Amino acid sequence: MPAAAVLSVPSASRPRAADLGAQGEPYLWMLGGALALGIAMIAGLLVLVLWNGLVTFVPREIALLTLADGSRIAGETVRAETFRVPAERLEGLAPEAKAKIAAEHGLARRTLYRTGNYDVYNDDFRWIADFEVAGVAYPDGMIFAERLEWGPFVGRLQSVTVDGEVLAASDIRAANVRAAHDLARARWQRIRKIERVEIGAVNHILERERLALRRVALTSGEDSAAWRAAAARFESRQTDAQARHKMLALEATRLKERDARDRIVLVEIGGAAKDMALSQVVRMYRANEFTWADRAAIYLSRWWEFLSDEPREANTEGGVLPAIFGTFAMTILMVIVVAPFGIVTALYLREYARQGRVVALVRISVNNLAGVPSIVYGVFGLGFFAYLLGGNIDQLFYAERLPNPTFGTGGLLWAALTLALLTVPVVIVATEEAIAAVPRSMREGSLACGASKWQTIRRIVLPRAMPGILTGIILAMARGAGEVAPLMLIGVVKLAPELPIDGLFPFVHLERSFMHLGFHVFDVGFQSRNSEAGKPMVFVTTLLLIALIAAMNVTAIALRNRLKRRFAGGHF
Amino acid sequence: MNALSPAPEALFGPTVTHPRDGGQGHNLESDRFNLWYGATQALFDVTFAVERGLVTALIGPSGCGKSTLLRAINRMNDLIDGLKIAGEIRVDGRNIYTPDTDVIALRKRMGMVFQKPNPFPMSIFENVVYPLRVDGLSDRRLLAETAERALVDSALWDEVKDRLQDNALGLSGGQQQRLCIARAIAGEPDVLLMDEPCSALDPIATARIEELIDELRGQYTIVLVTHNMQQAARVSDNTAFMYLGRLIEYGETEAIFTAPRDTRTQGYITGRFG
Ligand SMILES: Nc1ncnc2c1ncn2[C@@H]1O[C@H](COP(=O)(O)OP(=O)(O)OP(=O)(O)O)[C@@H](O)[C@H]1O
Numbered sequence: 001m002p003a004a005a006v007l008s009v010p011s012a013s014r015p016r017a018a019d020l021g022a023q024g025e026p027y028l029w030m031l032g033g034a035l036a037l038g039i040a041m042i043a044g045l046l047v048l049v050l051w052n053g054l055v056t057f058v059p060r061e062i063a064l065l066t067l068a069d070g071s072r073i074a075g076e077t078v079r080a081e082t083f084r085v086p087a088e089r090l091e092g093l094a095p096e097a098k099a100k101i102a103a104e105h106g107l108a109r110r111t112l113y114r115t116g117n118y119d120v121y122n123d124d125f126r127w128i129a130d131f132e133v134a135g136v137a138y139p140d141g142m143i144f145a146e147r148l149e150w151g152p153f154v155g156r157l158q159s160v161t162v163d164g165e166v167l168a169a170s171d172i173r174a175a176n177v178r179a180a181h182d183l184a185r186a187r188w189q190r191i192r193k194i195e196r197v198e199i200g201a202v203n204h205i206l207e208r209e210r211l212a213l214r215r216v217a218l219t220s221g222e223d224s225a226a227w228r229a230a231a232a233r234f235e236s237r238q239t240d241a242q243a244r245h246k247m248l249a250l251e252a253t254r255l256k257e258r259d260a261r262d263r264i265v266l267v268e269i270g271g272a273a274k275d276m277a278l279s280q281v282v283r284m285y286r287a288n289e290f291t292w293a294d295r296a297a298i299y300l301s302r303w304w305e306f307l308s309d310e311p312r313e314a315n316t317e318g319g320v321l322p323a324i325f326g327t328f329a330m331t332i333l334m335v336i337v338v339a340p341f342g343i344v345t346a347l348y349l350r351e352y353a354r355q356g357r358v359v360a361l362v363r364i365s366v367n368n369l370a371g372v373p374s375i376v377y378g379v380f381g382l383g384f385f386a387y388l389l390g391g392n393i394d395q396l397f398y399a400e401r402l403p404n405p406t407f408g409t410g411g412l413l414w415a416a417l418t419l420a421l422l423t424v425p426v427v428i429v430a431t432e433e434a435i436a437a438v439p440r441s442m443r444e445g446s447l448a449c450g451a452s453k454w455q456t457i458r459r460i461v462l463p464r465a466m467p468g469i470l471t472g473i474i475l476a477m478a479r480g481a482g483e484v485a486p487l488m489l490i491g492v493v494k495l496a497p498e499l500p501i502d503g504l505f506p507f508v509h510l511e512r513s514f515m516h517l518g519f520h521v522f523d524v525g526f527q528s529r530n531s532e533a534g535k536p537m538v539f540v541t542t543l544l545l546i547a548l549i550a551a552m553n554v555t556a557i558a559l560r561n562r563l564k565r566r567f568a569g570g571h572f
Numbered sequence: 573m574n575a576l577s578p579a580p581e582a583l584f585g586p587t588v589t590h591p592r593d594g595g596q597g598h599n600l601e602s603d604r605f606n607l608w609y610g611a612t613q614a615l616f617d618v619t620f621a622v623e624r625g626l627v628t629a630l631i632g633p634s635g636c637g638k639s640t641l642l643r644a645i646n647r648m649n650d651l652i653d654g655l656k657i658a659g660e661i662r663v664d665g666r667n668i669y670t671p672d673t674d675v676i677a678l679r680k681r682m683g684m685v686f687q688k689p690n691p692f693p694m695s696i697f698e699n700v701v702y703p704l705r706v707d708g709l710s711d712r713r714l715l716a717e718t719a720e721r722a723l724v725d726s727a728l729w730d731e732v733k734d735r736l737q738d739n740a741l742g743l744s745g746g747q748q749q750r751l752c753i754a755r756a757i758a759g760e761p762d763v764l765l766m767d768e769p770c771s772a773l774d775p776i777a778t779a780r781i782e783e784l785i786d787e788l789r790g791q792y793t794i795v796l797v798t799h800n801m802q803q804a805a806r807v808s809d810n811t812a813f814m815y816l817g818r819l820i821e822y823g824e825t826e827a828i829f830t831a832p833r834d835t836r837t838q839g840y841i842t843g844r845f846g
């Protein structure tokens with residue numbers, strides 16, 4: 001301490017300088033750093049998902065490559081990377097290319113192109129190394145056509161035929177081509193509606209009648225008077241239904257015949273022509289002659305299809321409406337189950353149970369439940385809910401459908417119950433804390449007015465604790481909506497054509513299996529025939545899942561904050 | 573403290589009793605009442621009778637058991653774990669510590685005002701009519717009339733009549749306390765138990781509440797815990813002085829404050845301890 005010496009302060013027997021820790025700064029930096037790291041990780045994740053999710057649907061230009069060997073390919077650029085060139089590929093190369101690779105220590109760049117035309121090439125994607133390319137162009141007239149089957153087609157338009165008549169225009173942007181396309185698509189929608197919805201409804205009714213008859217047979221035996229009456233009714237209903245079925249089928253056939261007469265012929269870059277029904281093309285555009293408005297329109301129409309349509313092509317194309325709906329319905333159902341169950345349990349534990357060793361044990365168990373791996377809940381749900389409970393329900397109420405299980409297999413209800421079980425500890429803990437935090441003076445005020453314990457709980461404690469309880473429910477909801485593992489055992493499927501809620505009695509079908517965004521991510525990314533095509537969809541679906549959970553949480557938080565405001569105030 | 577002699581027998585002689593007679597008999601009687609919080613005894617052999625229709629003040633140093641005694645009267649202490657009692661407290665001659673006592677009915681007969689205002693997180697109106705809601709009443713006219721009467725009686729009506737549907741937590745501390753008084757009298761009890769109702773209030777609000785107690789005199793039997801000697805002197809008819817869990821002297825307020833018969837009472841009211 002030179003300063004001390006100058007001022008001639010008697011030198012202290014102990015050091016006067018505060019050590020670094022006493023000032024708290026290092027800890028502050030550490031805490032701040034940890035927080036910053038956490039935030040950066042979350043932000044990074046969100047940015048990754050957002051970016052990848054948002055660019056997926058942007059329409060891209062089609063590159064036309066001329067290769068060194070003279071062949072040509074056309075496709076959208078997907079991504080580029082550096083790779084080590086294998087020895088056998090080096091052999092046939094020109095010397096200058098070889099020298100260039102050698103200069104790069106055996107590395108070269110290559111680019112992935114989405115060439116489409118799976119039906120012609122047997123592949124959608126192709127890697128092209130830079131040294132193979134002789135020339136790149138982006139010529140006009142290249143068409144990117146999304147099809148119902150076989151994925152996209154990349155090529156040029158040859159002709160459009162409407163009802164056997166070749167249209168003069170050979171541009172897909174021409175008004176008559178567009179009108180014909182729209183008409184064909186509308187006709188196709190109509191066919192799908194007849195086949196799926198209307199004939200589906202007839203079949204549903206027919207099945208219901210058949211089951212009703214079977215039921216009568218099971219309860220009062222065949223050849224009884226009741227059975228005969230039921231059989232007669234079944235006959236008449238069946239005739240009705242069959243007549244209607246025939247009518248619808250006829251209409252569908254007529255429309256299909258008409259549909260087959262509107263055709264489009266596209267040629268790929270190698271010259272192979274593909275003749276298909278115009279209605280098979282979902283969307284087509286000239287990829288190299290875009291204005292910004294065109295681009296935006298296609299981008300939005302792809303999003304709209306994604307949000308509002310059913311999946312096709314093994315989930316890699318089309319939309320995810322059933323998955324959105326399934327996730328939403330399952331989460332809501334879960335909340336409907338978990339909220340009262342958790343609240344009642346917590347109320348009992350906190351307000352009525354004699355506080356002692358047993359209650360302490362129960363509390364510890366509940367807390368530990370939150371740490372059980374979620375797949376275990378799936379196993380439990382399948383074993384207990386589906387097989388045991390569901391099996392018995394089927395025996396009792398759906399005997400006529402056996403051996404086909406109704407509730408005896410995974411489904412929406414069992415999935416929601418399983419997730420409710422998984423998330424109930426969160427609600428219990430939050431509720432217990434919230435009711436413990438209700439000031440004693442408020443309970444006393446109520447009791448002093450002559451309110452019973454239950455009245456006090458219902459009128460004072462619960463409303464006052466509601467924001468805290470809602471926080472618990474929000475946490476439970478967030479956890480439940482994002483859970484996938486147990487659902488794979490207990491009701492989520494790759495493709496569920498029927499939504500759990502529809503126009504057919506009894507409208508809500510809790511026994512049905514359903515689709516889920518979380519599972520969809522897994523399925524589309526890693527289980528489909530074409531994982532390269534599925535990859536972008538992984539991000540879009542993830543983005544959607546995050547958005548859905550965020551939307552539900554924001555709603556719940558807004559509700560909670562509105563409640564909270566009631567308990568604010570109180571200035572003295 | 574130095575005014576007191578050390579010997580316990582001398583310290584706690586029999587209660588000196590000379591209350592004013594209200595002429596309507598006794599509403600509450602405490603008969604050799606003892607109370608323990610777990611192992612510690614908080615009340616020792618408290619014996620006295622509250623005159624119907626009069627205002628009785630409970631005074632004494634902090635921790636002497638005033639709140640405990642007051643809360644024993646409507647059995648608010650029941651909520652506390654490990655509570656034990658001995659002796660009786662009688663309301664209209666009936667012991668309220670028998671197993672067959674209907675505690676809820678008992679509390680309905682008594683309004684209680686707490687030291688700190690404790691309005692419920694609901695509208696002013698709902699706060700006042702809470703005792704009626706609890707009774708299952710929902711006749712709008714009856715509720716409105718009761719609320720108005722209680723709020724007028726508690727001198728709050730003019731301030732809140734235009735915002736009865738506002739949240740009660742938005743009121744000032746003094747208004748909240750008067751609201752709690754309104755709530756206590758809305759159930760039309762016989763007895764009002766007030767535990768330092770003015771401790772959180774400014775002098776103006778305090779004066780209003782004292783006025784209010786004065787107006788309520790005769791309609792209700794009021795037991796008032798207070799630390800404020802002037803207040804006790806101003807509003808009460810009888811005063812009970814408690815010390816270390818015992819009732820030392822219980823008598824006409826004027827006599828207690830001008831000529832206390834027990835030396836400890838004298839010590840306390842002259843400010844020598846406590
Ligand atoms: N819930 C409780 N558990 C244990 N002891 C308690 C409890 N409530 C009060 N006591 C004790 O009982 C004694 C009397 O308390 P009480 O609250 O009746 O005093 P008081 O006269 O109202 O005091 P103050 O004027 O400060 O309010 C005190 O010694 C206190 O510590």
Ligand SMILES: [Mg+2]
Pocket residue numbers: 638639640767
């Ligand atoms: Mg007290």
